[in-house]
Amino acid sequence: MDVFRYTCEACGQNLDLIYDYPAVRKAVSKTGLDRSGEKGIWRYAPLLPVSAVPRNLGIQVGGTPLADVTARFPDCRCRRLLVKDDTRNPSGSCKDRASEVALAHAGTLGQTRLIGASTGNAAASLACLSAWHGTEAIILVPAAAPAAKLVQIRQYGARMIPVAGNYDEAFDLAARLSDSLNLYNRNTGTNPVLCEGKKTAALEIAEQMRWEVPTKVLVPVGDGCILSGIHKGFTDLLNLGWTDRIPQLIAIQAEGSAAVANACRSGDSITAVEPGTVADSIAVSHPRDGLKALRAIRESGGFCLTVSDNEILDAQHKLARRSGIFTEPAAAAAAAGLEKMIIEDNVDAEDVIVLLATGSGLKDIPAAQRLLPEMRPYPADFGFLHDLLISHESAGVSPL
Numbered sequence: 403m404d405v406f407r408y409t410c411e412a413c414g415q416n417l418d419l420i421y422d423y424p425a426v427r428k429a430v431s432k433t434g435l436d437r438s439g440e441k442g443i444w445r446y447a448p449l450l451p452v453s454a455v456p457r458n459l460g461i462q463v464g465g466t467p468l469a470d471v472t473a474r475f476p477d478c479r480c481r482r483l484l485v486k487d488d489t490r491n492p493s494g495s496c497k498d499r500a501s502e503v504a505l506a507h508a509g510t511l512g513q514t515r516l517i518g519a520s521t522g523n524a525a526a527s528l529a530c531l532s533a534w535h536g537t538e539a540i541i542l543v544p545a546a547a548p549a550a551k552l553v554q555i556r557q558y559g560a561r562m563i564p565v566a567g568n569y570d571e572a573f574d575l576a577a578r579l580s581d582s583l584n585l586y587n588r589n590t591g592t593n594p595v596l597c598e599g600k601k602t603a604a605l606e607i608a609e610q611m612r613w614e615v616p617t618k619v620l621v622p623v624g625d626g627c628i629l630s631g632i633h634k635g636f637t638d639l640l641n642l643g644w645t646d647r648i649p650q651l652i653a654i655q656a657e658g659s660a661a662v663a664n665a666c667r668s669g670d671s672i673t674a675v676e677p678g679t680v681a682d683s684i685a686v687s688h689p690r691d692g693l694k695a696l697r698a699i700r701e702s703g704g705f706c707l708t709v710s711d712n713e714i715l716d717a718q719h720k721l722a723r724r725s726g727i728f729t730e731p732a733a734a735a736a737a738a739g740l741e742k743m744i745i746e747d748n749v750d751a752e753d754v755i756v757l758l759a760t761g762s763g764l765k766d767i768p769a770a771q772r773l774l775p776e777m778r779p780y781p782a783d784f785g786f787l788h789d790l791l792i793s794h795e796s797a798g799v800s801p802l
């Protein structure tokens with residue numbers, strides 16, 4: 403393959419990668435996955451668009467825990483509630499799944515310079531894994547991205563170009579630069595390989611559940627790449643005959659960035675919005691995989707929900723308190739969606755629900771601080787602290 407075409411030559415729309423499923427079935431069985439010796443995403447290599455699996459020896463993308471938090475959320479009243487903890491990827495978000503496959507794919511094309519635009523996480527991820535693999539990353543970010551993400555990108559040594567514009571402008575510029583300078587394009591949506599990377603979260607969920615598919619998967623949606631990736635993963639498994647259905651995909655968007663949810667409700671095509679939300683990773687004007695996401699939501703019998711910034715920050719704290727999983731606001735949006743479903747009596751007693759925790763709370767500390775009361779230091783005095791703890795204990799509140 404000399405030239406890799408990212409989008410459809412005829413209509414310019416995004417592409418889907420289709421596999422020769424009978425050939426995959428011959429190459430690997432669901433009980434034979436362990437034979438690869440891989441714990442991360444490369445255990446699914448026969449279902450990924452690269453022929454040579456990178457030798458990682460030390461860094462692991464994917465293979466993240468599926469935490470059972472049913473007992474911690476009695477108010478959910480479902481059969482099981484699970485959190486796919488993708489905060490534990492090397493750069494702290496699920497974007498590593500896509501970057502890792504993109505880097506391997508770029509390698510097969512002989513390209514070692516990659517470019518991408520990002521609201522933060524995709525860039526941090528590309529920077530991290532480029533540092534690991536020894537490739538060059540050029541990153542266009544909106545200058546207003548959270549500071550921790552920008553620092554992360556620079557620490558990894560990527561060439562970061564903050565753009566005095568929004569994500570959508572950075573996105574278009576990166577695409578044009580990729581064309582004119584022949585750089586590998588790691589823009590979400592445009593490059594179908596990224597969706598293939600994201601789908602590995604679905605493959606892992608199914609395998610971790612012993613091929614029993616959950617009834618619902620809650621996915622925070624910005625561009626819609628994660629959600630379409632999850633759909634693709636479950637579709638691949640169904641086509642292989644490893645599972646017997648696709649879960650309902652529930653798309654959660656921020657009220658202030660709800661282009662996909664608006665189209666879901668109205669039945670019309672997607673129109674751009676002016677995004678404004680604390681959840682920067684899902685603040686998107688024009689969803690680059692919106693069409694794929696809409697199709698996935700409809701085909702899976704799912705639906706869309708929107709949540710306010712306060713609901714997101716409440717859910718962030720609740721999830722952290724109850725499960726020890728600290729998520730950034732975009733990921734907490736999925737938890738806020740669950741809260742909404744509970745309030746609206748939209749959870750079935752037989753539901754097995756998976757919540758996708760897409761990114762770490764450490765990526766945006768100012769956001770996580772917003773709803774926490776301010777704290778002042780106590781006197782460094784034993785008697786004082788002793789009495790303080792006793793008084794809190796008797797009042798039945800935690801000293802912290």
Ligand SMILES: *Cc1c(COP(=O)(O)O)cnc(C)c1O
Pocket residue numbers: 495496497523524590622623624625626627628629683684730732733760761762
């Ligand atoms: C990118 C991202 C999302 C949204 O994914 P899309 O593919 O843009 O819909 C959600 N949460 C986090 C933490 C992300 O980094």
